[in-house]
Amino acid sequence: MADDAIIRTTDLVKTYRTPFRRKRVEALKGVSFEVGKGEVFGFLGPNGAGKTTTIRCLMGLCQITGGSATILGQPVPSRAARQRLGFLPEQPYFYDYLTVGELLDLGGRLFGLSHAERTGRADRLIKRVGLDHARGQALKKFSKGMLQRSGLAMALINDPELVVLDEPMSGLDPVGRKEVRDLILELRDAGKSVFFSSHILSDVEQISDRVAIVVGGKIQDVGRPRDLVGHAPLGTEVVLAIPPGDDGGVPAVVADIKARADSVRVAHGELIVGLAAGVDVDDFLAFARGHHGKVVSVTPRHETLEDLFMRRVEAERTRGAQKAAS
Amino acid sequence: MIHRLWAIALNTFREAARIRVLYGILVLVVGANLLAVVLGEMSINEQSRVARDIGLAGISLFGSLTAIFLGVFLLYGEVQRRTIYTIVTKPIARWEFVAGKYLGMVLILSVLVALFTGAMMALLTWQGVAITGALGKAVFLAWCEVLTVAAIAVFFSAFSSPFLSGIFALALFVIGRVTPDLRNAANDAEATWIRGVARATLEIVPDLHLFAISGRTVEGKAVSVHGDFVSWGYVLSSAGHGLFWILALLTFACVLFQRRDFV
Numbered sequence: 001m002a003d004d005a006i007i008r009t010t011d012l013v014k015t016y017r018t019p020f021r022r023k024r025v026e027a028l029k030g031v032s033f034e035v036g037k038g039e040v041f042g043f044l045g046p047n048g049a050g051k052t053t054t055i056r057c058l059m060g061l062c063q064i065t066g067g068s069a070t071i072l073g074q075p076v077p078s079r080a081a082r083q084r085l086g087f088l089p090e091q092p093y094f095y096d097y098l099t100v101g102e103l104l105d106l107g108g109r110l111f112g113l114s115h116a117e118r119t120g121r122a123d124r125l126i127k128r129v130g131l132d133h134a135r136g137q138a139l140k141k142f143s144k145g146m147l148q149r150s151g152l153a154m155a156l157i158n159d160p161e162l163v164v165l166d167e168p169m170s171g172l173d174p175v176g177r178k179e180v181r182d183l184i185l186e187l188r189d190a191g192k193s194v195f196f197s198s199h200i201l202s203d204v205e206q207i208s209d210r211v212a213i214v215v216g217g218k219i220q221d222v223g224r225p226r227d228l229v230g231h232a233p234l235g236t237e238v239v240l241a242i243p244p245g246d247d248g249g250v251p252a253v254v255a256d257i258k259a260r261a262d263s264v265r266v267a268h269g270e271l272i273v274g275l276a277a278g279v280d281v282d283d284f285l286a287f288a289r290g291h292h293g294k295v296v297s298v299t300p301r302h303e304t305l306e307d308l309f310m311r312r313v314e315a316e317r318t319r320g321a322q323k324a325a326s
Numbered sequence: 327m328i329h330r331l332w333a334i335a336l337n338t339f340r341e342a343a344r345i346r347v348l349y350g351i352l353v354l355v356v357g358a359n360l361l362a363v364v365l366g367e368m369s370i371n372e373q374s375r376v377a378r379d380i381g382l383a384g385i386s387l388f389g390s391l392t393a394i395f396l397g398v399f400l401l402y403g404e405v406q407r408r409t410i411y412t413i414v415t416k417p418i419a420r421w422e423f424v425a426g427k428y429l430g431m432v433l434i435l436s437v438l439v440a441l442f443t444g445a446m447m448a449l450l451t452w453q454g455v456a457i458t459g460a461l462g463k464a465v466f467l468a469w470c471e472v473l474t475v476a477a478i479a480v481f482f483s484a485f486s487s488p489f490l491s492g493i494f495a496l497a498l499f500v501i502g503r504v505t506p507d508l509r510n511a512a513n514d515a516e517a518t519w520i521r522g523v524a525r526a527t528l529e530i531v532p533d534l535h536l537f538a539i540s541g542r543t544v545e546g547k548a549v550s551v552h553g554d555f556v557s558w559g560y561v562l563s564s565a566g567h568g569l570f571w572i573l574a575l576l577t578f579a580c581v582l583f584q585r586r587d588f589v
Contacts (some may be wrong), residue, residue, distance in 0.1 A: 016589070053589075059415045061588040082417045089411040095337065097344035109333035110416040154412060 006072060006162050006193045007035040007058065013066030014053050027053040029217040030067065035195050035210075040188050042208030043197040044305075046313050050217040051197040052090055055166045059087055072162060083111065086155035090166040090197075092147060096140035100131050100150045103139065104157050111158040118157075125153040130179070145176045152183065163187055165196035169203050181207050205305045213309060216316040221308065229303040235262060236281050239296040240271045240288050253291040260284060270296060330418045331426040338430020342396065351392065351438045358384035359445045366453075374455035375552055379540075381446025382464050382551065385439050386538055389472035390499055393435055397479020398491035400427050401583060410588060421580035424484070428576055431476050439469045460555035464540055467561060470568040471537035475499055477575040478532070484579040485586075501527060502534030506542075532571040536564040 014028040028050050035041040045051045056062040058069055060077030074081040094103055101122055108118030126132055129149040134142065139150060148171065155163055168184075169177045177200070184194050184207055198204050204211055205225050212222040221228050245251040254271065258264050261284075263274035271293075275284060285295055342348060362380040366373035401424065404410040414420060443465050447457055478498050482491035501508070505528060512524035535542075540551040549556050 016587070056589065059411075061411060061415065063585070063587060079417045079419060082415060087412075087415045089408070089415075091408075092412060093408040094412060095341060095409055097341060098337075102340075106333055106337055107412075107416065110330055110413070110418050112329055112417075151412070 004037045005034040005070070006037050006039070007033075007041075007070070007195055009033055009054070009058070009067065009069040011067035012054065012057060012064060012069055014050075014057055014062060015065040027217055028057070028065075031214065031217070031219050032067075033212045033219055033222050035193060037193055038188065038191055039209045040184055040194045040207055041196070042204035042211040043195065043214065044199065044201065044204050044211055044309060045197070045214040046199060049214045051199075051214055052166055053217075054214070055164060055195075055197060059164065083158070084160055085162040085164060086158060086160035088148075088151045088155040088163075088165045088168055090170065092151035092154075094139050094147065094150065094154075097138055099136060099138060100126055100142075100153065101135055103150060104153055107154045107157040113158070121157055121159070122153075125156055129153045129183075144171045145173065148172060148176070148180075152180070160192065162193045162195065165194065167198055168196055169198060169200050177203060201304075201306045201309055211305070213312055215312050216320070220312040220316075225305050229305055229308050233277055233300045233302055234307075235277050235301045236275045236279070237297075237299045237301055238273045238275060238281070238284065238288070239298075240273060241269070241294040241296055242271055242288075243292050251291075253288075253293070256291075257288065260287070274301075327422060330422050331429060334413070334418075334423055334426025335429035335433060338400075338427050339433045342430075342434045347392075347396065347434065348437065351388075351441060354384065354388045355441045355445045358388070358442070359449055362446075362449060374450055374453050377446060377449045377453065377455075378461060378464075378551055381442060381449070382468055382540065384446075385442045385465065385468040386471055388442070389435060389438055389468065390475040392438055393431070393472050393476035394479045394492055394495045394499065396431055396434065397476050398483050398488040398495060400431065400480050401483040401579070402486070402488055402491065405586075405588060408588075414588070420584045424480070424576060424580045424583050428477065428480050431480070432473060435472050435476060436469070439465065439472060460551050460553075463555055463558070463561050464551045467537040467539070467564060470565050471534050474502075474532050474534065474537075474568040474571050477572040477579075481575040481579045484582040498531055499534065501531050503538065505531070505533045505535045533567060536567055 010032050012028050012031040013026070016025045016027055017023065018025060031050065031054055043051050043054070053062065057064050058071060058076055060082070064076065069076040071078065071081040072084050095106075098106070104122035104125060105118050108121065113121070126135060129152055131146060131149055131153070134146060139147065142150065148168065152165075152168065155165065163184075165184075168180050172180065181203060184196065187194050188209075208225060210222065210224050211228070213220045213228075240257075242251055242253065254264070257271065257273060260275075260279070261273045262276045262279075265272050273284075275281060281298065285298070288295065358380055359377075362377045365380065366376040369376055404413070404427075410423075414423060418426075447461075450457060450461075475495065479491060479495040482494045486494065508524045508528050512521055512528060515521045515524065539549055539556060542549065544556055544560065547554070
């Protein structure tokens with residue numbers, strides 16, 4: 001990827017000073033990753049991990065304290081690179097006295113588009129993001145979801161090669177989130193690269209070709225989601241329907257099942273049994289069937305991105321606590 | 327570059343229009359002219375003098391106050407409202423953004439000056455008084471003053487809150503208007519430190535008195551918009567002084583803005 005990297009950061013460091021006490025805060029502590037051409041790259045991290053700071057450094061909103069970064073082959077900050085990219089900030093704030101058409105016209109003017117290009121693209125994008133019905137309204141009357149969609153349209157006005165989206169699904173309802181996911185996939189199909197940050201793991205897992213997990217201002221993992229979580233099963237979940245005992249209560253076999261299982265819980269009259277990785281599943285199923293148990297489902301459990309993410313966050317918290325204690 | 331500057335300027339003008347700043351200006355214009363009519367009627371055969379004085383004072387005072395009010399929010403407001411995120415991430419240099427915002431203010435303030443001038447001229451025409459070249463020169467000088475004050479406000483807005491920027495800009499406006507007194511203090515004050523402070527202040531403050539000279543003495547000659555006024559040479563030289571300060575203040579504002587982190 002080294003040659004066709006659309007975004008490349010090398011040991012990116014960003015340090016702030018707090019306003020009054022001038023205390024030094026290290027927001028980024030050497031962030032390195034690369035985003036390839038045509039890739040959807042998810043940038044994952046908990047609140048305060050450094051996602052937005054990284055994006056602000058890349059977009060030239062903050063000055064880089066150390067390390068280096070390039071976008072579209074240009075060192076950051078670069079006006080030439082900004083000509084070829086689109087950006088949606090986190091919780092976008094726009095000139096709320098403008099209509100969405102005027103907002104896109106302003107964006108188009110800043111990219112040097114002709115009047116015909118601005119009008120044509122604005123028209124198409126307003127329809128694409130579903131704001132055709134609100135063309136005449138000032139942005140101050142827009143809901144959060146409508147503002148987010150206006151921001152997406154603004155990010156695409158220059159038909160960019162790279163789209164950088166900071167928390168694009170934030171504050172959206174499930175329908176809005178799906179629309180944004182679809183739009184990102186559509187952009188990828190059109191050959192564009194997409195770099196987006198999120199802390200909504202399911203969204204990132206569904207659409208990202210590769211992800212980076214940033215915790216505590218450092219990259220913890222980079223790779224394809226399936227490669228990161230590993231393939232070895234963590235265990236198996238078995239759902240059983242067990243007939244009631246002779247007295248109508250809990251059948252005696254449940255105690256035997258509990259002895260063989262990692263976890264057992266009851267939901268909707270069924271037993272949900274968690275088996276550890278080393279347990280012989282066939283043997284357990286034969287045992288259950290031998291006691292009149294009906295097997296409803298058997299699901300192998302693999303590590304998810306959420307498991308990995310939580311492990312990284314916990315490890316960072318532990319490190320932080322140890323550091324504070326020492 | 328021109329299309330980017332124009333885009334920012336147009337948007338700044340549009341903002342002022344949509345938040346009804348222009349309506350406020352219109353109210354001031356109507357109010358000032360009503361005052362001119364009332365005071366003119368109270369005076370004896372001095373209606374046209376009152377109309378000219380109030381018209382020019384209106385341009386200078388209301389223009390400068392509007393420049394301060396709009397200017398102190400100009401850059402600070404963009405950062406606070408985070409609207410700047412969607413603009414400076416486009417292919418625009420930060421200095422272009424500052425210059426574009428200032429140009430937008432120039433448009434707004436020029437509309438203010440035009441409205442005041444138009445109303446004053448209408449009143450004078452109604453009173454049967456001829457419009458003289460002196461009045462044109464005085465209006466032009468007042469316009470230069472307003473634009474210089476706007477640059478002062480924009481400069482402070484690049485690094486300070488609107489409240490502090492407003493105080494600083496107002497202080498500079500007042501000090502800039504009393505430069506003859508400062509010059510006297512610099513030359514004649516008994517205490518050395520007063521002379522030093524006055525001299526230093528004269529170096530770092532735009533001489534706004536250059537723009538409001540009607541009724542004063544310039545180069546040993548009494549000048550008045552109602553009679554003998556300054557030459558075009560004086561007007562152009564004063565405009566040059568204003569332009570120098572505008573460029574200097576905007577350059578400093580751009581340098582400060584360039585170094586800012588938007589977090």
